[in-house]
Amino acid sequence: MPSFLTDAMPLTPSWWDIGARIALTVVAGGLIGLDRERGGHAAGFRTTILVALAACLAMIQANLLLSTDGKTFSYFTQMDVLRFPLGVLTGVGFIGGGAILRRGDTMTGVTTAATMWFMTVVGLCFGGGQVVIGMIATVVAFIVLSPMKRLDNWLRCERKATLVIYGSSSAIPDLSDVLEPLECSALFGSVKRTEDGRMGTTFELRWLAKDPDASARAILAAVSDAHEVAEFSMQSTTT
Structure with a gap:
């Protein structure tokens, strides 16, 4: 050697x-x-x-x-x-x-x-x-x-997103019927005015998925069918 x-x-x-x-x-x-x-x-x-x-x-x-x-x-x-x-x-x-x-x-x-x-x-x-x-x-x-x-x-990793839905401050929208079929959970954040002056309810969404983009689009489409969405943004992506 x-x-x-x-x-x-x-x-x-x-x-x-x-x-x-x-x-x-x-x-x-x-x-x-x-x-x-x-x-x-x-x-x-x-x-x-x-x-x-x-x-x-x-x-x-x-x-x-x-x-x-x-x-x-x-x-x-x-x-x-x-x-x-x-x-x-x-x-x-x-x-x-x-x-x-x-x-x-x-x-x-x-x-x-x-x-x-x-x-x-x-x-x-x-x-x-x-x-x-x-x-x-x-x-x-x-x-x-x-x-x-x-x-x-290949792995199903936890994905996170911030969701803001238009609505009144007296009632918090129930997203369970919309998100449960997609295996997504929603954590209530706060109720505040959006940039256009309307009231909005903020949620933090969490779910497991292989493809973050495709799963996010599916969740956004399902929520948009039932509620008026003000904002939807993904969180914490590292590469």
Whole structure:
């Protein structure tokens, strides 16, 4: 077995070791990046490679600085070279924070931010010579992001929406007959005036469904047949 697969962060890595670490990092970043690019996410092919490569190079630099040649004992008490890759890992948090967007109750970019952080750790593994760990982590990440994504579409997850119905403040509309056939529950919120000056009753709807859009349309159509709807909006979507 090649030495770069078994040696953990040697004090004097060869150019072959360094080249292998960089190449494997590019392959790992490209594999995960292609999946993100295909999904149309902001951090795609090139971004994922660059994030992983930056972490890898930081760890290689730290590895080279660990060499004991020409250094006294006091040198190691004054300089902690591992702070360098740690700073890179912290800096990626700012990139991840910029990828997360919140619009009202809808949040996007959470998975993208987590992917960037994860690929930084993978790059640190390759850069530090833990090649086997990096390869295993890359395969696991690809499985989580690609094949296991189908599990999200298969599972019936809880969906939430805010519903506002026009009506008087003296009587709260009964939605049970309309929503029970759709396996949807309604929690009363409040009675207040809508933007057009009319009285409206607010409900929080909850139901289980695989397809949030199709189920929401079915619920909206059923409620609209029995009541005058002022507002209907989905809540808490994360990707």
